[in-house]
Amino acid sequence: MSSHGAPIPMTSRPCGPLKGEARVPGDKSISHRSLILGAMCIGETEITGLLEGQDVLDTARAMRAFGAEVTDHGGGTWTVSGVGTGGFAEPEQVIDCGNSGTGVRLIMGAMATCDISATFTGDASLNGRPMARVTDPLDLFGTRAYGRSGGRLPMTVVGAADPVPVEYTVPVPSAQVKSAVLLAGLNAPGQTVVTETEATRDHTERMLAGFGAEIATEVTDAGRVITLTGQPELKAQKIAVPRDPSSAAFPVCAALIVPGSDVLVPGIGLNPTRAGLFTTLRDMGADLSYENERIEGGEPVADLRARFSPDLKGIEVPEDRAASMIDEYPVLSVVAAFASGETVMRGVRELRVKESDRIDAMATGLRANGITVEDGPDWWIVTGLGHGNVPGGAVCASHLDHRIAMSFLILGMAATKPVSVDDGGPIATSFPVFEPLMTDLGAQLVRDNQPSG
Known part of the structure; x- marks a missing residue:
């Protein structure tokens, strides 16, 4: 089953050739954080360009449950009337975060230093994912969490009545863990200090500063040290959400492997902590250019133009680039199948605990479509066959994972034979317009349980 209904085989x-303009949805990471920080300040925050995928809608519903007034005005414009730092009310019902690991972990952080309790659950995929990576550092504030074995949902989080500031070093690169600790630190007295040995996406730090928090980042021998002064009065903002680079990855990668393609993806956020995929594709020889580079809402933005690239070469992706493109490795592995030689991806253990075990899911599906893949605990290698030589023809399991489903559908656009997925339903969690957008560009996508035409 998909996360919100019956399976949708595709x-x-x-x-x-794929041709035209691909207006992908708003950035999911920024959309989640806009709603949560809007709920934690006083006054009305206006958000335009919000991603209206299921993951973000679940976060909006959760903020209402904690007492914020969240209003959909249509066309991606939303307002949030917040309750102030530490002002969350205790929810009357269980908080269902659907498929969203980002949503549940950030919300846990935001409520962890409020004197309330909340119970969280999700779909089958989310309920199988580890939460201890977040609840362990939240315990340091005085929070307590009670879940199933292995630190899994459903889980009740009891907020700290008298929170204390925390100094914490993130053990593995994770923007979700870092962000949860910083959000918890908002309602703790004194200074909360988070150190990350490898930089991860910094949307939370940028947005906290924009909302008026006192936050500073210093690069030291130990890594990036982020210091947040607790108990600020956050100020309501107007936020224009840039388009999501993780969503842009799909039309961009499709254009690179489908002969004759020329696709423009306007207004993409190019935060350096998020743009690793595009750098990697260019290293492989992709015809990918940035046009109209600019700054919007404190974030670097550009229009991306991707053209068919028949001479892609396999490379070894720098391990220190992993955090800036962790969600894009599945679709990168598809591009790698059409390159010549080996594409080596290391330092990606995080992929084992996403919505699915993404290394195993992609390796299994690629092998079924005629591609040689080797994999280990935190690495995998795809041996590409070059343009025009990928057989295809298989049915792949999506494992309730939107990025797995979309990646295999991209594969089918350039393989010799069609490629199917057992369930495309989860795509709606992050990219609800994926089908019409790709079809408008020229893709041939069919829902197998519905008549075509």
Whole structure:
């Protein structure tokens, strides 16, 4: 079953050139944080360009449950009337975060230093994912969490009545863990200090500063040291959400492997902590250019133009780039299948505990489509066959994972034979317009349980 209904089997058929403009949805990471920080300040925050995928809608519903007034004005414009730092009310019902690991972990952090309790659950995929990586550092504030074995949902979090500031070093690169600790630190007295040995996406730090928090980042021998002064009065903001680079990855990668393609993806956020995929593709020889580079809302933005690139080469992706493109490795592995030689991806253990075990899911599906893949605990290697030589023809399991489903559908656009996924339903969690957007560009996507035409 998909996360919110019956399975939706889908097939992607080899297609002609992809042409046109791909207006992908708003950035999911920024959308989640806009709603949460808007709920934690006094006054009305206006958000335009909000991603209206299921993950973000679940976060909006959660903020209402904690007492904020969240209003959808249509067209991606929303307002949030917040309750102030530490002002969350105790929810009357269980908080269902659906498929969203980002949503549940950030919300746990935001309520962890409020004197309330909340119970969290999700779909089958989310309920199987580890939460101890967040609840362990939250315990340092005085928070307590009670879940199933292995630190899994459903889980009740009891906020700290008298929180204390925390100094914490993130053990593995994780923007979710870092952000949860910083959000918890907002309602703790004194200074909360988070050190990360490897930089991860910094949307939380940028947005906290924008909302008026006192936050400073210093690069030291120990890593990036982020110091947050607790108990500020956050100020309501107007936020224009840039388009999501993780969503842009799909039309961009499709254009690179489908002959004759030329696709423009306007207004993409190019935060350096998020743009590793595009750098990697260019290293592989992709015809990918940035146009109209600019700054919007404190974030670097550009229009991306991707053209068919028949001479892609396999490379070894720098391990220190992993955090800036962790969600894009599945679709990168698809591009790697059409490159010549080996594409080596290391330092990606985090992929084992995403919505699915993404290394295993992609390796299994790629092998079924005629691609050689080797994998280990935190690495995998895809041996590409070059343009025009990928067989395809398999049905792949999506494992309730939106990025797995979309990646295999991209594969089918350039393989010799169609490629199917057992369930495309989870795509709606992050990219609800994926099908019409790709179809408008020229893709041949069919829902197998519905008549075509």
